[in-house]
Amino acid sequence: MPIHGFDYHAPSVRYASEAAQRAGGADRVRFEVASAKSFPGSDYDLAAMFDCLHDMGDPAGASHHVWNSLKPDGMWMIVEPFAQDRLEQNLNPVGRIFYSASTFICTPASRAQEGAMCLGAQAGEKRIREAVTRGSFRRFRRATETPFNLIYEARP
Template sequence: MSTTEQLELDPAEVQAFAGRAVADAATWMATTMTMFGDRLGLWRALADSRPVTSPELAARTGTDERYLREWLAAMTAHGYLTHDPGAGTYLLPPAHVPVLATESPAHIGGLHQALYGLTGMLDRVLAVFRTGGGVPINAYPRDWFEGLERFSAGWFDHLLPQVWLPTLPELEAALRRGADVADIGCGRGRALIRLAERYPAGRYTGFDVHPESIAAAEAAARAAGVADRVRFECLDVSGGLPGDYDVITTFDVVHDAADPRGILAAIHAALRPDGRYLCLDINSSHRLEDNRGPVAAYFYGVSVLYCMTTSLAHGGAGLGTCGFPEHTARELCTAAGFGTVRRVEMENPFNILYEITH
């Protein structure tokens, strides 16, 4: 007799969980259709919040009307669009526009592009699930990295200069004077480029292990007109940073590093005595029971599909997305030789910000 047969199951509990599981599957489908809307420019075409018919939208976007009509139905059923059956029109409500259609702190188009990129990695991750090891960072598609840049653009374009830095007066004063700044795990360079635009007296260097991201960062710096004070280098800094710096930053980097202890030790060694290390990482707890709900579930899923597996692919620690919470951050930073780890007060469901000094 199976364990299930031995138990007396409550049919109402079974039915309730079945309903939840079906709803979760429906959410996955809605997210997939939302990715299509981002990929095909459909949300941008709906951004004026004016009613439009499916033939009109098909002509505007260069898409097939029959497919588009089915997509519109899916998005209406999920509550992302409204539908006027009499006029046969569809409308993107104004409150949905900044989330789906235009660049803003609330925009999640980059998240959808990144998830679109991750869908192509499922077979690779399934394989290492059985064998151990991991999927290396250079196996991931361009959509993943471009999507991450778009998703984090809200931080660097709106939160870093206007919200975070004003809470760090000593660090911001150093930037205004003209600091030597290093960004580790710089990706496609957006954070340094924004800092260089706002604080032109500084000298900025970005380091990353992904050559394609470094090439994109260099092109972006040239396009922004800041290449005279921003440079990028493809380098694993866990063995040491070249030079020393007034300000060092990591933005959602330490938790998926192959050698987080090595990176923190390198930062400590390269940070000048009165320098400041600005560390943004995931808002989570070191206790699984505290990490509940949709956001935590998303973190753990991304960990399996990227953060943990890319670290393990290089023989790394495999901390995972939730692997550098405040408890661990304080422990590892103290072990690296830092004297002060200050959590910056801010309300953010995704991230915690720390100012760390000698």
């Protein structure tokens, strides 16, 4: 079964497709331009998003689309920047860098999209959980973490 990758940024999709071709994996990987709320397909076993849910204008809408695209026993893996729920918990070297990047990258990206939720890179587990469960998921948990990322699992 091939792996399907989607991104709304056409130059990134083109680069990924060319890289797959150069690596000899073009027969197993396909990349297409599509948003998180409109990518094609259904009955996926696994959906994965890497460091992007907090950048979306409508993360709950994206969550609902993922929910609709999974098999009943499917899973959504969500990788997000490591963040605690409260500002003062994030005032450490990594959190300060993430807040800085979020000001110039994450928040403007969200503001430019429908919904403009503006979670930002320091959204924290509580806000990510809220966006995911508003999108119809009933099971959500922190699966693991690194010093830089939180990895969540969501299931229908």
